[in-house]
Amino acid sequence: MVTNDLAAPTASPLQIARARGRVRGRLILLGPAFVAAVAYVDPGNFATNSTAGARYGYLLVWVVVVANLMAMLVQTLTAKLGLATGRSLPELCRERLPRPLNRVMWVQAEFVAMATDLAEVIGGAVALYLLFGIPLLPGGIIIGVAAFAVLALRSRGFRTFEIAIAVLLGVIVLAFAANLLAADSDPGSAMSGLVPRLQGTDSVLLAAGILGATVMPHVIYVHSALSRDRIPAADDAERRTLFRGQRADVLIALAAAGTVNLAMLLIAAATFHGTAIPGTDSLEGVHAGLGQTVGTAAAFGFAVALLVSGLASTSVGTYAGEIIMQGFLRRRISLLLRRLITLVPALAILAIGLDPTRALVLSQVVLSFGIPFALIPVVAFTRRRDLMGNLVNHPLTTAAAVLVAGLVIVLNTFLLWQMIGG
Template sequence: MVTNDLTIASPLQTARARGRVRGRLILLGPAFVAAVAYVDPGNFATNSTAGARYGYLLVWVVVAANLAAMLVQTLTAKLGLATGRSLPELCREHLPRPVNRVMWVQAELVAMATDLAEVIGGAVALYLLFGIPLLAGGLIVGAAAFAVLALRARGFRAFEIAIAVLLGVIVLAFAVNLLSARPDVSAAAGGLLPRMQGTDSMMLAAGILGATVMPHVIYVHSALTPNRIPAADETERRIVAKGLRTDVLLALSAAGAVNLAMLLVAASTFHGSGIPGTDTLEGVHAGLAGSLGAVAALGFAVALLLSGLASTSVGTYAGEVIMQGFLRRRVPLVVRRLVTLVPALLVLAVGVDPTRALVLSQVVLSFGIPFALIPVVAFTRRRDLMGSLVNRPATTAVASVITALVVALNLFLLWQLVA
């Protein structure tokens, strides 16, 4: 834009003028906030259980789920950039009122199931590290999330950087454990062939899917990208969109590597070993200590704690996005935190097996995926909403196939549970 012969730099031009590296880094961040939810304690439970019970059988599920997540989060980020609104806001504007209310109710249930996994996982980690009782640990994790959320008051970059650092430590911990476990490369490659072994493996596959393609971060990611780096024109808009794709590729690759490492470590260390209890988080921790040493067990517990802390902060933020978008209402952060925290504390108080609760929470999450996926695909294919960032026909086709497969899997699981 030119005024009185003086060129006023756009926000993107200002960011890129700081240097080539800093200019690119400014476009990264939202996907890392989303990615930490892809390595939440639910992933620890489902991936470790899958590896311990079935060895390398479900490697293909982890890989396929992560590829699907990359596409989903790319569409989600693009949706926020193109429309300037979050997915819940778009649902409120374009869907009938009764449908919007149903969407809100299921989204709240998804947020509760998410917090269930995150708080329980963090509580288990505190028990493993310090012997703190589970209920007290759950309260500590719930309260500690406020410290991470408080960083948002200092701007979006502080919050994003904190989450990215926590994700980096989790990646490092599992990289060390993977090197110690030395999985069978040929057997892991064989696990890329899609196959199942009965209904139990199907349940675990749905749990892995629910723990990987997370409904609540679809809502969160769409709220992080609007107006983050305002584009002055169509050229800048495409540059920002390219940066968001890179953001998703880097963040989800890191998350996918962690998920795969979880399964490979459990498969190579526990499957067929006769070590008892390796389908529980406590058993995995004890098994790692006995098989790979104290450092591996410590890395597992620390990663689990950081995962619970980071992902529960993102989950609370998701609750804000959900209520503000679907209902256009805000509630105090303390109230929002308590609404999703209470179910997790009740589970811990009554003594439900933590790992079992985690796996079941991921199955619940998998049923919430279609409610987020279908609107994302429907909105991103509309040129009147997306403009030049509208999906290509092939992109819409692939996303539609993924959505159809997820819905079909959920219907099958529902039938199996009822039968």
């Protein structure tokens, strides 16, 4: 009897995914960028974009659009880094940088994670106060516990966590879409806002704030880890296929986040610009103003979106802390302890009664400080063929990335100087 000793070839994970069907095979490639996109619609964005619309109408529409394009480039490079190297950015820093510098990178990254959580917990607590009248400190505790529940979904796999975050992002998109329709903004004036121009020193500062806050360092760490943990590539051809999927993921997710940011500005321009409504530079003021001008439903939608934003963002921020410690130090702590470490500063600020909007501003100072530590290594690593293989940057891509990184770093340095000096 003749037997065939040749084993049948084993299908690669990508081939198995494709075997699920054309639609399901493509959908399974999506997810990591939706987690990253949440950082672009966090509570800090709510106040910044609303202030831009209230003060200058549609003048700074172009700034929001440019900021979103910059974010797409940065997150595409970040996803490519994890996919090509099989390492997260913190892991690559540990392997490639001198030990003292790596420790400095870790310390600043931990502060970034805490500052991120501070902003998101405070934003979520403000939302609970607006919706239910819950005082800020108990509200912060509720947000912290609820975020822990979202994080616990990772025990069922990264896919479940990604889907949960994508659903929360979808709620934010729907809330602002409904409010935009109710606000009756002027499409013609909105289109005119695409022409780059500024109006006085204050508009320059606000434009710098929108652009400078485009890149959140913690989502660079997270996105590189999520793309690393996706479907492993069997060869260069599969790696390119997976990168195309990651690129589509970034375009879809960041387009959704950009739409929300644009809607924030358009709603404020249509309802607040040219009026005497006070307090539109704070979350509470925007909520009250929407209730006065558009209606109770609009104010409710704003508060719900703020609550969902805080919940989703703080979950991602805590996850970033885990990625940071694991990558830079090759150590892990329990999720509960990690949650407590990042939650305590936010609760302390709420307990002493510091103004929530002021606390959000202070958190942005820390995030601004962390920008170069995340951006520079991403650009440096993705231009190296020995690391990236066939996914190495095209020279024009590197040039664009250097330009974007330089612009973001300069703007954040400018904002940092303004905040400290002012």
